[in-house]
Amino acid sequence: MKTCKRCLLPETAESITFDGEGVCSVCRQIEHKKKKINWAERAEQFEKIIESFRGRFDYDCIVPFSGGKDSTYTLWYLVKIKKLKPLVVRFDHGFLRENLQENSLRTFRTLGVDVHNFTPNWQVVRKLMYESLVRRGDFCWHCHTGIFSYPMWVSLQCNVPLLIWGEPTAEYASFYSYDEEEEVNERRFNAFVNLGINAEDMLGMLDGSVSDYPVTARDLKPYTYPSSMALQKNGTKSILLGYYQPWDVKQQTKIISEELGWKGDEVEGIPPEYSYEKIECFVQGVRDYIKYLKRGFGRTTHLVSIDIRNGRLSRETAVDLVAKFDGKRPASLDLFLKILGITEEKFQEIVAHHAVSPHETPSCGECRGNCAGKIPHDFPNWEKMVASDLGTRAKADS
């Protein structure tokens, strides 16, 4: 398997290409970011955009918010530095962790913002998780599509045309590069966010699996991207803060820790020094584990590669960390299997079908022999959340 000569991303990473020197496109994008961009000019462009919207509507902008470091920094920056009045829109994917909720409460109350929370139908979510796992080997379809579609509906319904998102994908993938403007629009949604499946497709694909909840088009509205005609008519502008200022996760995490008491958390499958990453979701471990089974690399590879590109880590240390942390079977997998009502063998079979060559998925036995040693501190909370669906609990007990 070919790997970047600089960072540790392998050829199975979705969008990357290697140049003549064997360096990956993401490493080159970061080079470009550091040397070739006139950030002062982009900051001016950003100023112009926000001034053209300020004060004209009930809110100056919508800030889609997960509570992770990126959206927390984005919100802090827009309120504290740019003095905007945002409407915070939060899509609850069903797996929010306690520490994250506490962080978010502190952020909202300290900054002073209106918050619009949306929690979708859990029975629908379960069915969507299963179908997208089967079709794409990725159970997060509801989350990807909900997070990017739902705020667009709020934008239309509340008449707040400006949406400001956080980090650019050019930081860690090559769907977009730093020299082109990445707008958070329908094209981006269809290029990779929705895994190639829209709600209109999903409607015909769902069957009686997992839950007998009768899903109709109405149930899938939160995951449906509004029509481009409607958005254009509304004057929608959906931009990334990370296009207008250089994204620096270390610096940003420091700011939100100091200003908002934001705290990191223990996340399955990554070294403890990355406690600022991916703290939002209690099945993050399963998500990263699936990536490992399909592509042969996990979240640690991804994170150490970011550090290598920013001169914060040597390749040797990175390789050691990956060997130590990537690919361990997470404790949360048991809860995940319960939610979908499937066995680990079935799960493995589904995921193996999606292996990206040249990687081949290890066997179930091999995986069971490679379990993560630790169970995260809030695991009992996760169990409680899973058990709150009485249907799941009954199935598990029988």
Place this chain on the structure above:
Amino acid sequence: MKCALVDYGAGNVSSVQQACWRAGTEAVAVSDPEKLLEAERIIFPGVGGAPVAMERIRALGLDEAIKTAVNRKGRPFLGICLGMQLLGQAHEEHGGCSGINLLTGKIVSLEKLGGGFRIPHIGWKDIGILENKAEQNLLLKIPARRRTFYFAHSFYFQAECGDIIGDCEIAPGIRIPAALQRRNILATQFHPEKSQEAGRLLFQEFLKWNPA
């Protein structure tokens, strides 16, 4: 009217209309020569057989209107595929016909170039940029890595060298004109309305183009 699309019943007008919409402009399909002269700029799409197309264009009086708009009124003009070829002096398809004669050159069969490639010439090709007397070679406004467009044709324009702003490789060692530019005329052998991002950028540039 900001932009008119010449509608003579043999062009893919709706595709081009969609492409203009994506590039931010509402373009209007026009088959009346008087109306055509009102437009600030004109796009001339074209698909299908040349003689039949020319017959229709002449019957509607559109050839004269196009000449007036281009030569006397100096309107920015974009000809696409057959719409580029019909701007020439003569076309040899199906027994042959004469063209609108706004650009120098004849349109001949690709077979004349010998072998080593399949005909029709169909597919995506990178465009090479040529030195050209025309100011503001519009193709240069498109980033080099995006300069790939879709071709689907069996004839090619034996254009005057000075008019060629871009070419493409049809077989190893054999290149054909891909785009022409002379004063206020831009003409492409490829289909920008079927070339996704590259096409959208080209339409964007054309729709704000103010040739001297």
Place this chain on the structure above:
Amino acid sequence: MLYRGDRLVKGVGFGGHRDAGNPITTTRVYNSQGADELLVLRIGAGPKPDGAKYLQQMTTLARECSVPLCLGGGIENLDDAQKLFDCGADKIFVSRAARINPALITQIARRFGNQAVMVGLEIVRTEGRALLYDSHATAAIPDIDWLDHASRVVQAGAGELRLCSVGHEGTGEGLDLEAFGALAGHVNVPIILEGGCKALEHLDIALHAGCRNIALGSMLVFSDHNIIKIKAYLKNKGHRIRF
């Protein structure tokens, strides 16, 4: 993309079809992911292509597509073809009509140009021998030489040929490069190869074998492979690909 009823479907060996999504939103996806061309074929028994709902859907679908679009399936006369061009098709596809009424190819090519006519060759292998396949009768056609037939349709005005190996379709066993080689040596029009592509290597091997156009179906529907990933892979393998 196979269209049936008002949904897309995908199957194995021209049977066992499963839901593959909404035609319009799926087109939107492929367009956003950088597909080079789209082919939407209407299959299954039912009203002819002039069914109003079908045409309406195709018109909406065409608007989502900023790459070449080929529509077909069930075209029997010039009027059927005209209706699809009116919907916004750049090319039309005929297969059965090419066997029964080759003059139709000439008619369409005359009106719309050779490059607007794609003719389908569906083949099966019986005892190693390649034969044309009739999807309506679901049987091989033993008394026509498929390569002769290919030459005839090109003579009649076909601008492109789509070669689909029925036995390979949906199986994931790889493309039928033997058939491709035979056809490529026999005609001088562009050829699109389809059927059996599942793994990334299949594409790499096909491009090395001289194939310039590959049509993907199941690979994009029932797996995590997407056009972006596939093109990145091919680029990494040294192929010149629009990416």
